[in-house]
Amino acid sequence: xxxxxxxxxxxxxxxxxxxxxxxxxxxxxxxxxxxxxxxxxxxxxxxxxxxxxxxxxxxxxxxxxxxxxxxxxxxxxxxxxxxxxxxxxxxxxxxxxxxxxxxxxxxxxxxxxxxxxxxxxxxxxxxxxxxxxxxxxxxxxxxxxxxxxxxxxxxxxxxxxxxxxxxxxxxxxxxxxxxxxxxxxxxxxxxxxxxxxxxxxxxxxxxxxxxxxxxxxxxxxxxxxxxxxxxxxxxxxxxxxxxxxxxxxxxxxxxxxxxxxxxxxxxxxxxxxxxxxxxxxxxxxxxxxx
Amino acid sequence: xxxxxxxxxxxxxxxxxxxxxxxxxxxxxxxxxxxxxxxxxxxxxxxxxxxxxxxxxxxxxxxxxxxxxxxxxxxxxxxxxxxxxxxxxxxxxxxxxxxxxxxxxxxxxxxxxxxxxxxxxxxxxxxxxxxxxxxxxxxxxxxxxxxxxxxxxxxxxxxxxxxxxxxxxxxxxxxxxxxxxxxxxxxxxxxxxxxxxxxxxxxxxxxxxxxxxxxxxxxxxxxxxxxxxxxxxxxxxxxxxxxxxxxxxxxxxxxxxxxxxxxxxxxxxxxxxxxxxxxxxxxxxxxxxxxxxxxxxxxxxxxxxxxxxxxxxxxxxxxxxxxxxxxxxxxxxxxxxxxxxxxxxxxxxxxxxxxxxxxxxxxxxxxxxxxxxxxxxxxxxxxxxxxxxxxxxxxxxxxxxxxxxxxxxxxxxx
Amino acid sequence: xxxxxxxxxxxxxxxxxxxxxxxxxxxxxxxxxxxxxxxxxxxxxxxxxxxxxxxxxxxxxxxxxxxxxxxxxxxxxxxxxxxxxxxxxxxxxxxxxxxxxxxxxxxxxxxxxxxxxxxxxxxxxxxxxxxxxxxxxxxxxxxxxxxxxxxxxxxxxxxxxxxxxxxxxxxxxxxxxxxxxxxxxxxxxxxxxxxxxxxxxxxxxxxxxxxxxxxxxxxxxxxxxxxxxxxxxxxxxxxxxxxxxxxxxxxxxxxxxxxxxxxxxxxxxxxxxxxxxxxxx
Numbered sequence: 001x002x003x004x005x006x007x008x009x010x011x012x013x014x015x016x017x018x019x020x021x022x023x024x025x026x027x028x029x030x031x032x033x034x035x036x037x038x039x040x041x042x043x044x045x046x047x048x049x050x051x052x053x054x055x056x057x058x059x060x061x062x063x064x065x066x067x068x069x070x071x072x073x074x075x076x077x078x079x080x081x082x083x084x085x086x087x088x089x090x091x092x093x094x095x096x097x098x099x100x101x102x103x104x105x106x107x108x109x110x111x112x113x114x115x116x117x118x119x120x121x122x123x124x125x126x127x128x129x130x131x132x133x134x135x136x137x138x139x140x141x142x143x144x145x146x147x148x149x150x151x152x153x154x155x156x157x158x159x160x161x162x163x164x165x166x167x168x169x170x171x172x173x174x175x176x177x178x179x180x181x182x183x184x185x186x187x188x189x190x191x192x193x194x195x196x197x198x199x200x201x202x203x204x205x206x207x208x209x210x211x212x213x214x215x216x217x218x219x220x221x222x223x224x225x226x227x228x229x230x231x232x233x234x235x236x237x238x239x240x241x242x243x244x245x246x247x248x249x250x251x252x253x254x255x256x257x258x259x260x261x262x263x264x265x266x267x268x269x270x271x272x273x274x275x276x277x278x279x280x281x282x283x284x285x286x287x288x289x290x
Numbered sequence: 291x292x293x294x295x296x297x298x299x300x301x302x303x304x305x306x307x308x309x310x311x312x313x314x315x316x317x318x319x320x321x322x323x324x325x326x327x328x329x330x331x332x333x334x335x336x337x338x339x340x341x342x343x344x345x346x347x348x349x350x351x352x353x354x355x356x357x358x359x360x361x362x363x364x365x366x367x368x369x370x371x372x373x374x375x376x377x378x379x380x381x382x383x384x385x386x387x388x389x390x391x392x393x394x395x396x397x398x399x400x401x402x403x404x405x406x407x408x409x410x411x412x413x414x415x416x417x418x419x420x421x422x423x424x425x426x427x428x429x430x431x432x433x434x435x436x437x438x439x440x441x442x443x444x445x446x447x448x449x450x451x452x453x454x455x456x457x458x459x460x461x462x463x464x465x466x467x468x469x470x471x472x473x474x475x476x477x478x479x480x481x482x483x484x485x486x487x488x489x490x491x492x493x494x495x496x497x498x499x500x501x502x503x504x505x506x507x508x509x510x511x512x513x514x515x516x517x518x519x520x521x522x523x524x525x526x527x528x529x530x531x532x533x534x535x536x537x538x539x540x541x542x543x544x545x546x547x548x549x550x551x552x553x554x555x556x557x558x559x560x561x562x563x564x565x566x567x568x569x570x571x572x573x574x575x576x577x578x579x580x581x582x583x584x585x586x587x588x589x590x591x592x593x594x595x596x597x598x599x600x601x602x603x604x605x606x607x608x609x610x611x612x613x614x615x616x617x618x619x620x621x622x623x624x625x626x627x628x629x630x631x632x633x634x635x636x637x638x639x640x641x642x643x644x645x646x647x648x649x650x651x652x653x654x655x656x657x658x659x660x661x662x663x664x665x666x667x668x669x670x671x672x673x674x675x676x677x678x679x680x681x682x683x684x685x686x687x688x689x690x691x692x693x694x695x696x697x698x699x700x701x702x703x704x
Numbered sequence: 705x706x707x708x709x710x711x712x713x714x715x716x717x718x719x720x721x722x723x724x725x726x727x728x729x730x731x732x733x734x735x736x737x738x739x740x741x742x743x744x745x746x747x748x749x750x751x752x753x754x755x756x757x758x759x760x761x762x763x764x765x766x767x768x769x770x771x772x773x774x775x776x777x778x779x780x781x782x783x784x785x786x787x788x789x790x791x792x793x794x795x796x797x798x799x800x801x802x803x804x805x806x807x808x809x810x811x812x813x814x815x816x817x818x819x820x821x822x823x824x825x826x827x828x829x830x831x832x833x834x835x836x837x838x839x840x841x842x843x844x845x846x847x848x849x850x851x852x853x854x855x856x857x858x859x860x861x862x863x864x865x866x867x868x869x870x871x872x873x874x875x876x877x878x879x880x881x882x883x884x885x886x887x888x889x890x891x892x893x894x895x896x897x898x899x900x901x902x903x904x905x906x907x908x909x910x911x912x913x914x915x916x917x918x919x920x921x922x923x924x925x926x927x928x929x930x931x932x933x934x935x936x937x938x939x940x941x942x943x944x945x946x947x948x949x950x951x952x953x954x955x956x957x958x959x960x961x962x963x964x965x966x967x968x969x970x971x972x973x974x975x976x977x978x979x980x981x982x983x984x985x
Binding site: 234235238257 | 360361364365367368390392475476477478531532533534535536540544667668671675676678679681682693700704
């Protein structure tokens with residue numbers, strides 16, 4: 001009986017697994033192989049051992065991109081997570097216009113990244129863009145700058161746009177988590193002022209733990225896969241000051257036709273993400289054993 | 291749910307049925323990077339004229355934006371199902387694919403159409419590899435410094451011919467609160483134009499092309515010279531501020547609204563401005579720096595190729611012949627203002643400004659394509675980043691060039 | 705406090721909160737407002753005066769133009785042809801594998817689950833060339849099928865992860881009872897697990913619809929004919945080498961966002977509900 005059921009399980013899994021192996025796992029392994037070769041996508045790959053990796057760690061652009069990814073990750077773990085949590089707490093009651101507010105806040109999520117890049121490009125436009133003209137109007141002239149051309153701020157300018165898109169997602173995940181907490185607990189915590197803060201910290205936050213874990217996983221993945229925004233707003237420029245690993249990989253593999261080199265970046269990127277996700281996976285394993 | 295499933299199935303059937311129906315004609319698939327409105331319309335008109343002359347052929351044009359086209363082309367060429375005709379650039383970028391055996395040889399088209407007679411000699415060298423033709427040049431345009439006539443008149447300025455005169459013009463404009471030179475370097479190639487021209491004027495075309503082929507190093511003192519001249523403009527603030535934040539097209543705005551006076555740009559700038567501004571635009575040859583260096587200009591040439599695995603090479607050749615003919619050339623140039631490669635076109639078919647451009651090029655000693663067409667794509671990528679870094683931190687130039695040299699040597703020796 | 709007493713402390717608090725949220729949302733939506741305004745202007749106006757200047761005239765021409773010459777209508781149609789089968793396929797396959805991974809205990813269960821999770825982490829841009837080669841080999845390059853397949857399969861990573869977690873919250877007793885009644889394993893999946901997973905399917909389906917619909921890179925790699933391009937790739941070809949009609953491009957982008965917007969609005973309720981139960985465990 002038991003083995004019969006196992007057979008059924010494998011039978012059901014065959015279709016999905018075959019497809020997944022063909023389109024995702026196989027090509028990924030192939031990429032790992034390519035990372036050990038010199039390959040332009042046209043001639044056949046030529047095996048060169050670990051040369052790509054060796055070169056990678058000497059490439060200043062790779063280092064910049066890696067550091068940028070880490071900056072991105074740190075900003076993403078703080079700003080959208082906190083903002084999303086606050087918004088979720090505020091909107092988790094029967095306030096007027098509640099549904100519309102929610103829809104407005106997560107609406108950036110549904111726009112295609114190209115459109116978002118376009119919109120934020122105009123906000124940051126140095127002459128007459130929304131940000132600079134607003135700053136001049138309120139007398140903060142000295143803050144105006146070319147947000148996407150100044151190598152010191154460009155990365156954060158892009159992160160801000162990415163935050164704009166990500167906050168809605170985080171908010172929804174937290175809202176979903178809050179739904180599992182009885183409303184009375186929340187109300188009590190919100191109204192009581194100082195002791196409410198304590199309640200939030202000691203009661204609500206722990207109860208939100210499952211949602212928080214998902215938020216962190218999603219946020220980490222998003223930070224490392226950061227690509228669309230960078231690609232559509234600056235392509236990593238000026239001179240790579242806003243480059244991130246996924247974009248660097250894309251440019252090397254597709255623009256510069258260095259598939260092997262791009263592949264080696266992909267391998268590093270995957271390992272990095274895996275390292276960050278592993279603590280989450282450990283938890284899964286632990287749960288499974290229980 | 292069931293209903294939507296049904297309608298979906300119907301839709302899919304309709305699409306499949308629709309494409310099956312279209313198969314009754316010979317289909318010629320043309321993939322083009324002409325995504326700009328004007329050239330796109332021009333190609334559409336060409337196709338219409340070709341289809342009228344050949345009613346048995348159905349030409350299907352697909353347009354992919356320029357940057358994407360460059361990436362996708364490699365995929366198309368390596369697929370078993372490539373387009374029949376593709377647009378492409380003359381020079382190294384074409385040779386790269388020709389050397390890999392991915393392009394169909396079209397020497398017969400050149401012979402049958404007698405193109406050696408119809409095209410100026412210069413186009414033969416960019417179309418042939420080992421005495422066989424692979425590339426069909428179609429049109430070209432010139433680069434020069436475009437400027438607002440009204441602003442120059444207002445401050446009593448003349449077209450500068452030398453570097454000193456050019457600096458003088460810039461100074462006068464700046465003193466009067468006009469931005470001397472507008473530029474949008476977000477996509478970097480506008481900065482590459484400055485590098486090209488300064489190098490062509492200081493070191494000459496021969497040196498320039500050797501640099502492009504990796505035979506001279508970037509940290510050569512002669513290359514450094516280029517940046518000392520460039521720096522003169524940067525240090526005096528002659529360029530638009532925050533240039534890296536603008537696309538080239540956003541940079542045009544400052545020219546259009548009269549805040550800026552000059553723009554080093556290709557002829558296509560005329561498509562980008564409103565008609566009344568275009569009427570106020572004129573151009574001059576990039577100023578001479580060293581009079582002993584022969585004059586050279588960037589004249590990027592665009593054309594067509596046939597992938598070797600194309601399904602309909604005969605139709606494709608027919609289309610190429612039409613594009614090279616006087617009739618085909620006229621349709622394209624009258625719409626776009628670009629210059630046709632076919633010398634049977636009388637000069638007076640061009641606008642006065644284009645005529646001036648043609649005459650300027652005729653009085654030029656040597657030609658280059660453009661930075662990212664003359665060198666390897668990956669080197670161009672590194673090079674343009676280096677230019678942008680120099681723009682932001684001119685003091686770092688020695689380090690920047692050393693890095694660039696190292697990177698480009700790695701790529702050239704790969 | 706006398707006169708004010710008609711409002712309770714809570715109501716005042718809510719009123720302040722409302723105003724605060726309202727101002728926040730207005731600032732939040734400024735970029736979208738800017739897009740709408742741009743779409744209503746002419747390109748010459750934009751070039752001459754800049755993006756944030758006062759419009760000279762407002763016109764719907766850009767929308768009309770993007771629909772007709774920009775072929776947005778055709779591209780949208782292609783997007784649906786690709787998105788709907790890919791979405792249904794990925795939901796079905798992921799629900800099936802999610803069901804197996806959640807319900808059966810067998811050797812390799814965790815390993816397979818981790819394979820799906822690992823696939824979620826792959827920087828997908830690097831799969832492009834290999835997947836193109838595969839599609840070319842299978843003769844589905846430059847067809848709707850090529851795109852449908854990669855979307856359907858690639859998204860299985862996230863969907864399986866999500867649905868498997870959700871399905872573990874479904875009590876095993878239900879299945880056991882059905883089994884005693886002689887229910888086949890597939891019917892347990894089809895008639896018990898699938899209906900009970902509706903909220904999760906709606907939630908993950910909404911996200912997936914957005915992601916697949918907004919994809920652009922896969923279309924660039926796997927489709928070369930205009931007649932087959934989905935809307936994001938089609939819109940991208942409106943970007944010129946030198947000249948771009950931003951106004952038309954933005955108008956087209958706004959039109960292209962309508963389907964995802966509608967899906968979100970209609971599924972909002974299920975969306976939050978589904979995520980709730982998915983993250984409940």
